[in-house]
Amino acid sequence: MSISQKMFAEFLGTLWLVLGGCGSAVLAAAFPEVGIGLLGVSLAFGLTVLTMAFAIGHISGCHLNPAVSFGLWAGGRFPASELAPYIIAQVAGGIAGAGILYLIATGQDGFSLAGGFASNGFGEHSPGGYSLTAVLITEVVMTLFFLLIILGATDSRAPAGFAPIAIGLGLTLIHLISIPVSNTSVNPARSTGPALFVGDWAVSQLWLFWLAPIAGAIIAGLIYRFFEEPASN
Numbered sequence: 001m002s003i004s005q006k007m008f009a010e011f012l013g014t015l016w017l018v019l020g021g022c023g024s025a026v027l028a029a030a031f032p033e034v035g036i037g038l039l040g041v042s043l044a045f046g047l048t049v050l051t052m053a054f055a056i057g058h059i060s061g062c063h064l065n066p067a068v069s070f071g072l073w074a075g076g077r078f079p080a081s082e083l084a085p086y087i088i089a090q091v092a093g094g095i096a097g098a099g100i101l102y103l104i105a106t107g108q109d110g111f112s113l114a115g116g117f118a119s120n121g122f123g124e125h126s127p128g129g130y131s132l133t134a135v136l137i138t139e140v141v142m143t144l145f146f147l148l149i150i151l152g153a154t155d156s157r158a159p160a161g162f163a164p165i166a167i168g169l170g171l172t173l174i175h176l177i178s179i180p181v182s183n184t185s186v187n188p189a190r191s192t193g194p195a196l197f198v199g200d201w202a203v204s205q206l207w208l209f210w211l212a213p214i215a216g217a218i219i220a221g222l223i224y225r226f227f228e229e230p231a232s233n
Contacts (some may be wrong), residue, residue, distance in 0.1 A: 001059055003082065004227030007089035013052040014090045017064050018193045020120035021045035025183075026105055042175035045184070050168025055205055056165065065187040067213035071147035074221025076228075077154075090189040098193030119194045119202040120185040120209045128180040130190040135182045136212050142174045144187040144223075145218030151224040185209040186216075 016072035024044035028036045036044070053062045061078075063069045066087045072078035098117075105111050118127070122135035130138075139211075149170040153163035178184045185191045191209035 001163050005011050006060040009056040009091040010089040013064045014093030015097040017048040018094045020048035023101050025118040042172045045175050046168040046172030049171050053164030067217040069218030070214050071221045074218040075224045094189035094193035113198050117194045119198045120183045120191045121141050130181045138178050138181045139212035140216040143213040144220040147217045147220030
């Protein structure tokens with residue numbers, strides 16, 4: 001596959017992740033009487049990754065996330081030369097997904113970005129009022145384990161064909177744990193899209209949702225190297 005094909009796949013996949021995941025939070029989480037709630041939003045994020053992994057995994061690897069790209073690079077699975085193109089495509093996809101969601105959401109009378117538009121935050125902007133330190137720890141640890149799941153499930157020694165299921169369910173579990181803490185990022189592109197529409201506090205806190213996921217992912221990549229089989233002589 002050419003780099004342009006991979007970038008377009010990453011753009012579309014990340015667009016779907018933000019539209020599906022954040023869309024479920026903005027449009028359906030608290031819908032009167034039949035809202036899908038935290039469990040539904042968690043499943044929506046997991047399903048976006050699961051479906052796209054089957055759709056574009058064979059094209060780009062289905063990273064959909066700058067932290068995943070960094071983690072795979074740290075684990076020796078991804079070339080440094082493709083980091084920048086992938087991240088550009090992912091961020092663009094995240095912004096496009098948030099843009100489509102904004103167009104849909106503003107079609108309802110009374111919609112306001114004051115509700116947060118599924119942005120990630122800490123302190124008073126954390127769903128549960130968690131501190132910067134708590135959110136930092138959560139995002140590092142959750143992303144670390146997300147990458148361990150990805151690296152393990154896609155290892156050549158793992159059962160073939162099941163990686164999308166493990167990764168999708170892993171992301172679902174991560175959201176079940178951490179939505180109350182940070183609204184769950186573990187993905188800088190997912191955080192960037194909604195934040196740019198909200199502006200103000202969401203943009204000023206965005207640095208943490210780049211720093212923490214990438215740090216956690218790189219640590220995971222380095223950890224997983226410990227499990228690599230030694231090279232044969």
